[in-house]
Amino acid sequence: MKNPFAYSNYVIGESFCNRKKELSELLRYIKGSQNVLLYSHRRYGKSSLIRQLFCDIKEKNLNIGAMHIELYGTISEKDFITRTFQGLNQLESNFERLLKSVSSAIKNIKLNLSIDSSTGGTLVSPSFEAINEKIMLEELMNILSKYSQKRKLVIAFDEFQEVANYTEEGFEKRLRSFIQQHSNICYLFSGSQQHLITEMFNSNNRAFYKLAESFPLGKIETKNYIPWVQNLFSRKNVHLPAELIEEIVAKFENHPMYIQNFLFHLWEKPAKKGFSPDIINQVENAIVEKRSLEHTILWETLSINQKKTLKLILLNNGANLFNADSLKSVNLKTGSLVTRALSSLIKKEIIVKNGNYQIQDVVFKKWLQKTLSL
Ligand SMILES: Nc1ncnc2c1ncn2[C@@H]1O[C@H](COP(=O)(O)OP(=O)(O)OP(=O)(O)O)[C@@H](O)[C@H]1O
Numbered sequence: 001m002k003n004p005f006a007y008s009n010y011v012i013g014e015s016f017c018n019r020k021k022e023l024s025e026l027l028r029y030i031k032g033s034q035n036v037l038l039y040s041h042r043r044y045g046k047s048s049l050i051r052q053l054f055c056d057i058k059e060k061n062l063n064i065g066a067m068h069i070e071l072y073g074t075i076s077e078k079d080f081i082t083r084t085f086q087g088l089n090q091l092e093s094n095f096e097r098l099l100k101s102v103s104s105a106i107k108n109i110k111l112n113l114s115i116d117s118s119t120g121g122t123l124v125s126p127s128f129e130a131i132n133e134k135i136m137l138e139e140l141m142n143i144l145s146k147y148s149q150k151r152k153l154v155i156a157f158d159e160f161q162e163v164a165n166y167t168e169e170g171f172e173k174r175l176r177s178f179i180q181q182h183s184n185i186c187y188l189f190s191g192s193q194q195h196l197i198t199e200m201f202n203s204n205n206r207a208f209y210k211l212a213e214s215f216p217l218g219k220i221e222t223k224n225y226i227p228w229v230q231n232l233f234s235r236k237n238v239h240l241p242a243e244l245i246e247e248i249v250a251k252f253e254n255h256p257m258y259i260q261n262f263l264f265h266l267w268e269k270p271a272k273k274g275f276s277p278d279i280i281n282q283v284e285n286a287i288v289e290k291r292s293l294e295h296t297i298l299w300e301t302l303s304i305n306q307k308k309t310l311k312l313i314l315l316n317n318g319a320n321l322f323n324a325d326s327l328k329s330v331n332l333k334t335g336s337l338v339t340r341a342l343s344s345l346i347k348k349e350i351i352v353k354n355g356n357y358q359i360q361d362v363v364f365k366k367w368l369q370k371t372l373s374l
């Protein structure tokens with residue numbers, strides 16, 4: 001029987017747990033052509049949510065065209081344009097028909113079409129010969145605008161924070177000016193480097209200032225995990241008690257990727273009458289062990305004061321870090337050293353401030369506890 005759990009890529013369908021509220025809220029934004037900024041820490045499920053949403057749109061036969069553009073790894077405006085062009089084939093299975101419907105918007109550019117040998121679909125790439133990026137972007141945006149006149153569109157730019165690193169002068173501004181004119185398109189910007197992406201949309205000196213509704217994506221609630229996990233394990237004729245699922249979810253602080261990771265390995269274990277605490281611990285330790293090299297390398301990049309500050313956070317559950325006794329317990333001489341270390345650790349997204357200071361990655365936290373013998 002195929003393992004229904006997966007953790008190295010996006011998940012949809014049976015592997016996708018709940019998110020009902022988020023799906024219906026996003027659909028409402030799409031119908032109203034309201035742009036959205038979807039952001040979270042890494043691996044909370046943004047791309048999965050977008051994919052599931054687009055599947056629902058298709059299944060419900062809503063007359064909305066949907067494009068998911070993955071911007072990770074793009075380093076220039078040219079890459080952005082190429083990826084977006086490549087995404088056009090998600091709108092229509094018959095690409096020639098799509099081109100015909102928007103032909104009046106294509107004036108200066110030449111498109112190269114080829115067959116994708118893996119899917120049999122059409123691959124499109126723009127030819128940049130003798131045409132600069134400005135004209136290319138304009139034509140691309142005209143194509144989208146033209147298409148959206150006959151059918152509502154939602155365009156998800158995933159890992160949108162990459163755009164902030166492009167060096168082309170004025171790209172964000174030019175992109176914004178087109179987006180603002182597209183009244184029948186919902187742009188869904190998604191990203192995981194929180195400080196970068198929220199800075200792009202929340203600072204009044206940036207081009208995307210207030211261009212989208214903020215949509216922070218949280219973790220998945222424990223009560224939603226229970227029926228989903230029970231249902232999938234019931235296929236193996238294994239009944240997982242609610243208390244055990246609660247324990248697993250709590251172990252990984254409701255982090256979607258780690259919980260799938262855990263359940264994937266648990267699925268592979270032989271279950272006689274359920275799973276013993278030994279097996280649960282084994283699976284947990286294996287997950288921590290697997291990331292141990294990565295965490296050792298991360299640890300070695302930190303300064304001594306940052307290391308002490310991490311220990312301070314763990315010893316004090318992230319609160320009262322500036323007490324004389326707390327400082328003394330980790331041999332930190334002054335509070336200003338802690339302030340500086342906290343600020344760098346936040347910038348590196350190793351910790352977050354959520355009332356108290358917390359280690360962002362729960363598996364890194366477990367590794368630290370083990371390594372520091374806490
Ligand atoms: N709704 C969900 N139900 C169950 N597991 C989920 C769900 N969403 C995400 N996951 C788990 O989290 C993993 C990461 O999901 P996804 O790639 O969608 O996250 P992301 O936020 O886009 O990550 P990144 O920050 O790397 O872009 C998935 O492989 C899956 O294991």
Ligand SMILES: [Mg+2]
Pocket residue numbers: 046047048158
């Ligand atoms: Mg993603």
